[in-house]
Amino acid sequence: MPEYPPLPLPENPRLAQNITHFARALRRAGLPISPGRVSEAVAAVAAAGFTSRQDFYWTLHACFVSKPEHRTVFAQIFRLYWRDPRFLEHMMAAMLPAIRGTQEEKPAKPAQKRAAEALLDGAGAPDLPDTEQPEPPAQLDLNAELTMSSEERLRQLDFEQMSTAEIADAKRMLAKMQLPIRPIRSRRLVPSGQGRRINWRRTMQAAARKGGEITTLARADQRLRWPNLVVICDISGSMSQYSRLILHFLHAVANRKGPGWARVHGFTFGTRLTNITRHLAERDVDAALAAAGAEAQDWEGGTRIGACLHDFNRDWSRRVMGQGAVVLLITDGLDRDDPDQLSAEMQRLHLSSRRLIWLNPLLRFDGFAPKARGIQAMLPHVDSFRAGHSIAALDDLAAALSDEGDTGEKQRLLSMLAADAD
Numbered sequence: 001m002p003e004y005p006p007l008p009l010p011e012n013p014r015l016a017q018n019i020t021h022f023a024r025a026l027r028r029a030g031l032p033i034s035p036g037r038v039s040e041a042v043a044a045v046a047a048a049g050f051t052s053r054q055d056f057y058w059t060l061h062a063c064f065v066s067k068p069e070h071r072t073v074f075a076q077i078f079r080l081y082w083r084d085p086r087f088l089e090h091m092m093a094a095m096l097p098a099i100r101g102t103q104e105e106k107p108a109k110p111a112q113k114r115a116a117e118a119l120l121d122g123a124g125a126p127d128l129p130d131t132e133q134p135e136p137p138a139q140l141d142l143n144a145e146l147t148m149s150s151e152e153r154l155r156q157l158d159f160e161q162m163s164t165a166e167i168a169d170a171k172r173m174l175a176k177m178q179l180p181i182r183p184i185r186s187r188r189l190v191p192s193g194q195g196r197r198i199n200w201r202r203t204m205q206a207a208a209r210k211g212g213e214i215t216t217l218a219r220a221d222q223r224l225r226w227p228n229l230v231v232i233c234d235i236s237g238s239m240s241q242y243s244r245l246i247l248h249f250l251h252a253v254a255n256r257k258g259p260g261w262a263r264v265h266g267f268t269f270g271t272r273l274t275n276i277t278r279h280l281a282e283r284d285v286d287a288a289l290a291a292a293g294a295e296a297q298d299w300e301g302g303t304r305i306g307a308c309l310h311d312f313n314r315d316w317s318r319r320v321m322g323q324g325a326v327v328l329l330i331t332d333g334l335d336r337d338d339p340d341q342l343s344a345e346m347q348r349l350h351l352s353s354r355r356l357i358w359l360n361p362l363l364r365f366d367g368f369a370p371k372a373r374g375i376q377a378m379l380p381h382v383d384s385f386r387a388g389h390s391i392a393a394l395d396d397l398a399a400a401l402s403d404e405g406d407t408g409e410k411q412r413l414l415s416m417l418a419a420d421a422d
Contacts, residue, residue: 015045028164101414160241160361197220225262227261227323230321235299249291306339343381361388381409
């Protein structure tokens with residue numbers, strides 16, 4: 001018989017019960033896990049054995065993970081629940097606010113807060129027998145009178161660091177937000193009693209009916225029309241969490257009634273370009289994003305910005321940008337393709353649009369510098385360069401749309417590039 005290495009097992013092992021609690025923690029973190037999957041996981045672990053931790057990890061991974069976006073959450077919860085003997089301290093550190101002092105502040109890793117919240121919310125390890133129950137900890141009263149409100153804190157919080165409950169609250173806030181735009185004065189004239197121009201055609205027609213006598217001057221003014229909004233959103237692995245919430249916000253903009261955008265066109269790209277405009281017209285936001293995700297097969301994949309912009313300029317630019325559309329480009333700019341092609345496609349996109357606004361989540365870092373080749377190729381061809389990592393950043397975007405001269409951080413970063421070149 002083969003000899004297996006000894007494993008530190010408790011005196012009263014309850015593996016099936018621990019797997020059940022582990023599945024409950026994954027469900028609280030947002031993974032769709034049914035009781036049938038729990039039974040399959042127990043049977044799979046019994047069949048695969050315990051020869052290594054890596055085998056145990058991938059056995060549970062095969063049973064519980066069905067989408068690429070669930071991998072990070074699963075990895076964090078697995079590390080906290082099974083692999084780290086001090087998982088409770090890690091969870092408390094992620095859940096409680098840190099006391100600012102001489103210690104260096106370390107931000108939570110992606111999905112770590114969701115994992116900690118799921119484990120602490122009644123889904124941790126099974127309870128010990130009554131004889132081994134520890135004494136309840138002493139209660140600590142904190143005075144939070146001078147702290148910011150939960151809504152204001154949520155507005156400033158990075159989308160990547162939000163917990164499951166915070167993401168749900170953020171979606172409700174995004175659904176109520178507006179993205180106003182000023183109307184455009186077209187060259188076509190419409191009758192107006194207080195118009196600034198004289199409509200000579202209507203004036204002469206009225207005079208002809210009165211024997212050639214001009215009694216009043218018919219006036220006209222330029223017709224007001226609303227521009228189109230074209231959104232080109234990066235859905236690669238580094239942008240997945242940001243793109244989901246931003247698309248949730250754009251769905252609300254596309255379905256808002258009253259004066260505003262003439263039409264909202266949506267495109268996603270990773271390794272290929274996908275038109276999701278018809279899905280944004282769906283009334284239910286969950287059904288709309290689910291349909292968009294099913295059509296875009298490159299979620300959380302690689303990034304080919306230059307090639308995808310080339311496809312947009314060739315196939316869709318004339319169809320959706322003929323009326324002076326405003327373009328929102330949402331990407332981190334991390335592209336490994338030819339920077340010359342990317343620069344040429346960005347220039348063409350800029351010339352075709354009324355305004356080109358680039359939202360980059362990386363701009364949230366204080367030490368951000370345009371060192372990547374893709375960012376250097378794209379930056380000169382945008383009208384405004386802004387952050388897009390939080391609800392507050394989207395609020396600033398609404399203000400920037402009303403200001404034709406807003407450039408965001410573009411000029412500052414171009415100055416940095418010029419200084420580095422010298």
